Amino acid sequence: MAIKGGYGAHILSVDLTRGTIRKEPLPSEDVLRRYVGGAGLGLYYLLKHMPAKGKPTDPEAPFIFMTGPLAGTPAPSSANWVTVCLHYSIPYAAGVGHGHGFWAAYLKHAGYEGIIFTGKAAKPVYLWIDDAKVELRDASGVWGQGTRETERLIKRELDDDEHISVACIGTAGEALLPGASVKADRNHGAGKGSPGAIMGSKLLKAVAVRGTGKVALARPEALVDTAVEWEGNVLLSDPAKSVVVPPPSVGLKDGGISKAYGVRFGKRFRVAAKNMTDPEWGDGFATRFVEACERWTIVPKPSYNCKIGCAYDVHISDGQFAGMVVSTCGGGEQHEGAAAMIGVTEADAGLILVDLYDDIGVEAGTFGSIISMAFEAYNKGFLTKDDTDGLELTWGNWQAAMDLIDKMIKHEGFGGKLAAGLKAAPALLGGEKGLVDEFNRLPVHVKGAGINIHDWRPFWSAIFGYVMAGTGPSHQGWGVDWLPEPQLGYSNVMPGVVDTQEEALKKVDAVRLTQFAKLFYDCLGVCMFVGVGVKDSMRLSSRALAQAVGWDDFTAHEALLCGERVTNLMRLVYARRGFNKSDEFDVSPRYLEPAPAGPSKGKTLAPYLPAMVDEYYRQMGWDVETGLPFPETLQRLDIIEEFA
Structure with a gap:
C-alpha cells in the first residue's frame, strides 16, 4: 500500500566537515511501517550510521533530529521532535531526547521528516531551512550566547520574529557539559542523552526552520474527526484535568x-x-x-x-x-x-x-x-x-x-x-x-545519567521503568502505580510500594506494556500526555496514523509491536557498544535506598531488582545471562537482518 501522506518528502543529510547538504529519500515503506518515525526512525538511522567504538563526540558519530508522521498535523499535541545520538554519559546506550514547541511542525511544513548530521564544522555554524532552501550559515556571532539570545539574534538576522523556530544550544552545550540540552521556542527542550553536548562537539549552534507548506494527509477529514474525539479524551484525562x-x-x-x-x-x-x-x-x-x-x-x-x-x-x-x-x-x-x-x-x-x-x-x-x-x-x-x-x-x-x-x-x-x-x-x-x-553514595543516577527528577521512591514501577529504559533513565515504562491503563489490561492502580517479591514481579508486565505504548507515541510526533492515562489513546492514535498515511489496516496491536521493536533497537545499540548484564544494576545507592519519610519509608525495591530484571528479560524474549535479544525474538519482530 503506497504512502499517501503523513511524512515529509525528504530526510536532510548534512556533512558538517565538508559543508554539504543532501536531500535524501525516505526509507522504504516497509521500514516506515515497522518503525513509524520519531524515536523509532531515529534509532534505525543511528544503527545504520553509528561507529561500533569511539566516543559520542567523535565527528563520525551521527546526530539526528526526527519528527514523526503526525507532527504538524491536526492530531492533538502534534509538536514532538526527538534528538537521537550516542548517549553522552552511558557508553553503551543511545540517547533520545524529546522537545516540543513549533519546531517539529515547521520542519514538516517545510517538507522534511528529519535531519542527520555527521562530521564537525571548522567554525561555529547553524543550519537555516526555509522551505526548499537549505544552507549552513556562520554562527560565530551567537557562539557564546545563551539559548534565549541565540534565538533572538538568529531571528533578527533572518528578519522574521514570527514564523521561524530555532532549536539551539547554550553555553553548557558549547562547554560539553553532561546534561546539556537543545532548546527551542524558549519554553521547550530535549535533554536526555545530553544532545546539547553532541551539538557543541560538532560546532553546530542551532537549526532554524521556516515552513510554509502543509503536511499531506491520506484522509484529512477523517483525521480531523479522530483528532476531535482523541482531544476530547485527552482533556478529560487525569494528567490534563x-x-x-x-x-x-x-x-x-x-x-x-x-x-x-x-x-x-x-x-x-x-x-x-x-x-x-x-x-x-x-x-x-x-x-x-x-x-x-x-x-x-x-x-x-x-x-x-x-x-x-x-x-x-x-x-x-x-x-x-x-x-x-x-x-x-x-x-x-x-x-x-x-x-x-x-x-x-x-x-x-x-x-x-x-x-x-x-x-x-x-x-x-x-x-x-x-x-x-x-x-x-x-x-x-x-x-x-x-x-x-x-x-x-x-x-x-x-x-x-x-x-x-x-x-x-x-x-x-x-x-x-x-x-x-x-x-x-x-x-x-x-x-x-x-x-x-x-x-x-551521594549522586542520584541510573547508569551514570540523571533521572527525570522527582522522588520516585513511592512508585516502584517508575523506578524499575527508569532502570530498564533503553536510552538511559527517562519516561518510557512507568507501569500503573500512579495511573491505570485499561487499554493495556490494567483497570486499577497498583500499590506503589509492596512487601513481597511476588508482588514486585507483578509490576514487570505493566512496565513492559506501558513502555511499548509510550515508545509508539514517541514515534508518532505527539506528546506523551495525549497517550498516558488517556481513554482509548492506543486505538485513536493508531487510527490517526492510518488516516494520515493511508495504512487503513494499521491497528493498536501493530502499534504495540512498533513499541516493542523500538525497545529492541535500543538493546541492539547496547549489544554493539559493549553492554554487560552487570551494567543493568549500575544504579546509585541514593536512588534505591529507603526514603526517610512517606509511603516508602523504610522500604526499598533493591532486594527484588535482580528477579524483576530477569523476569523482564524473559517477557522480552532476551537472554537472561546477557540481557540481549535472542535471534528468534528479532525474527518474530521482523527487525532488519543487518541490525541483528
Whole structure:
C-alpha cells in the first residue's frame, strides 16, 4: 500500500566537515511501517550510521533530529521532535531526547521528516531551512550566547520574529557539559542523552526552520474527526484535568502545574528535595511555589496544536525579582532539579535558577543532580570552602549555585571537577580526602545519567521503568502505580510500594506494556500526555496514523509491536557498544535506598531488582545471562537482518 501522506518528502543529510547538504529519500515503506518515525526512525538511522567504538563526540558519530508522521498535523499535541545520538554519559546506550514547541511542525511544513548530521564544522555554524532552501550559515556571532539570545539574534538576522523556530544550544552545550540540552521556542527542550553536548562537539549552534507548506494527509477529514474525539479524551484525562489527585481539579492544562504542584508532588512525597534526603521539606517547597503562583500571573504557552499547554510564562510581580518573566515547561522537574534539590526556599529565586538552566541549556535531572551532590557533600562536612573555591554551598544558597554553574561552564577549579559528571566527579572530589566511598553514595543516577527528577521512591514501577529504559533513565515504562491503563489490561492502580517479591514481579508486565505504548507515541510526533492515562489513546492514535498515511489496516496491536521493536533497537545499540548484564544494576545507592519519610519509608525495591530484571528479560524474549535479544525474538519482530 503506497504512502499517501503523513511524512515529509525528504530526510536532510548534512556533512558538517565538508559543508554539504543532501536531500535524501525516505526509507522504504516497509521500514516506515515497522518503525513509524520519531524515536523509532531515529534509532534505525543511528544503527545504520553509528561507529561500533569511539566516543559520542567523535565527528563520525551521527546526530539526528526526527519528527514523526503526525507532527504538524491536526492530531492533538502534534509538536514532538526527538534528538537521537550516542548517549553522552552511558557508553553503551543511545540517547533520545524529546522537545516540543513549533519546531517539529515547521520542519514538516517545510517538507522534511528529519535531519542527520555527521562530521564537525571548522567554525561555529547553524543550519537555516526555509522551505526548499537549505544552507549552513556562520554562527560565530551567537557562539557564546545563551539559548534565549541565540534565538533572538538568529531571528533578527533572518528578519522574521514570527514564523521561524530555532532549536539551539547554550553555553553548557558549547562547554560539553553532561546534561546539556537543545532548546527551542524558549519554553521547550530535549535533554536526555545530553544532545546539547553532541551539538557543541560538532560546532553546530542551532537549526532554524521556516515552513510554509502543509503536511499531506491520506484522509484529512477523517483525521480531523479522530483528532476531535482523541482531544476530547485527552482533556478529560487525569494528567490534563486533575493531575491524578483531585482536589484541586486542575492539571497540566492551562499552566495547572503551577496551581496543583503541592497536591501532585508535595503531598505524595514525590518532590526530590535536598538531594533526595528530605521529602518532608519537599512538601513545603511545593506548597510555597503554589502559593507564590497564586499571586503571580501565569500565561500558558502551548506548543503547536496543544490544548494541554504545560509550558507557561510566570510573571513575577513582587519581591526581589518583581517584573521578571520566567519561561518554563512540563511537570515540575526543572523546579526540583534546579531549586528543591539544593534546598532553595524562595519560590522566586527557584524560578530564576530554572530560567538560568534553560538559558545555558541544561536538563535539570542530570545537571541538577551534579550540583546537589556537591551541596550535600558540603553540608555533611565532606567539602569545605577551601575545596569549593570559597563558595558556601549551604542548603538554599542559590547565589552560590549560580557562581558554581559559571565555574562549571568555564571548567574552572572546583566547577571543572563537577563537570566530569555524576560517576566521575565523586572520585575527583573524594580521592584526595580518602572519601571516595562516601562520595559515591551521594549522586542520584541510573547508569551514570540523571533521572527525570522527582522522588520516585513511592512508585516502584517508575523506578524499575527508569532502570530498564533503553536510552538511559527517562519516561518510557512507568507501569500503573500512579495511573491505570485499561487499554493495556490494567483497570486499577497498583500499590506503589509492596512487601513481597511476588508482588514486585507483578509490576514487570505493566512496565513492559506501558513502555511499548509510550515508545509508539514517541514515534508518532505527539506528546506523551495525549497517550498516558488517556481513554482509548492506543486505538485513536493508531487510527490517526492510518488516516494520515493511508495504512487503513494499521491497528493498536501493530502499534504495540512498533513499541516493542523500538525497545529492541535500543538493546541492539547496547549489544554493539559493549553492554554487560552487570551494567543493568549500575544504579546509585541514593536512588534505591529507603526514603526517610512517606509511603516508602523504610522500604526499598533493591532486594527484588535482580528477579524483576530477569523476569523482564524473559517477557522480552532476551537472554537472561546477557540481557540481549535472542535471534528468534528479532525474527518474530521482523527487525532488519543487518541490525541483528
